[in-house]
Amino acid sequence: MVVRRVEALGEFLGTDDGRNLxxxxxxxxxxxxxxxxxxGRAYDEAPDAALAASGQPEERALAExxxxxxxxxxxxxxxxxxxxAMRALSRLRAPVDAFFExxxxxxxxxxxxxxxxxxxxxxxxxxxxxxxxxxxxx
Numbered sequence: 001m002v003v004r005r006v007e008a009l010g011e012f013l014g015t016d017d018g019r020n021l022x023x024x025x026x027x028x029x030x031x032x033x034x035x036x037x038x039x040g041r042a043y044d045e046a047p048d049a050a051l052a053a054s055g056q057p058e059e060r061a062l063a064e065x066x067x068x069x070x071x072x073x074x075x076x077x078x079x080x081x082x083x084x085a086m087r088a089l090s091r092l093r094a095p096v097d098a099f100f101e102x103x104x105x106x107x108x109x110x111x112x113x114x115x116x117x118x119x120x121x122x123x124x125x126x127x128x129x130x131x132x133x134x135x136x137x138x
Contacts, residue, residue: 001080008082009131017090024096025133028120031105035117047118055112058098062119065095070126077130085130096123 012018036042052063069088076084105116127133 004080005082005131008086009136011083012086012090013136015090017093018086021089021093021096021127022133022136024093024100025123025127027100028096028123029134032117032120032124035106043114043117043121045118045121047122048115051111051115052119055115056103058095058102059116059119062092062095062099062123065092066119066122066126070122070129073126073130082130089127089130092123092126 013022032043047063049063049067053060069092072088073085076082076088099119103116105113105120107113107116124133
């Protein structure tokens with residue numbers, strides 16, 4: 001099972017979607033690490049879906065994509081369909097890219113800032129269910 005998971009991850013990271021999602025994951029993890037250290041707290045709760053839904057379109061799209069991808073990836077992992085789990089994560093590429101391109105995570109409004117950091121944590125959590133992206137070099 002571990003070999004199949006590693007093979008599926010390797011194939012996924014060999015694609016543009018995989019490489020770009022890894023870059024987006026690393027960007028999210030770096031932002032979270034810095035902000036958690038600065039704030040002296042972890043952003044490990046679930047984001048406020050209603051707040052994300054009322055935010056910028058890219059914020060709303062990321063929240064929706066994360067919910068769908070996490071559900072699909074979890075089901076695939078439970079069925080030991082690791083390629084399917086990677087496919088589910090690959091659907092996050094465009095919403096993650098758009099979020100980082102259009103949304104200011106460290107907004108002046110503390111409620112928005114907190115929820116955006118929670119969205120980044122949701123990305124970190126979604127990928128963690130499939131593989132520990134923090135251990136991937138590159």
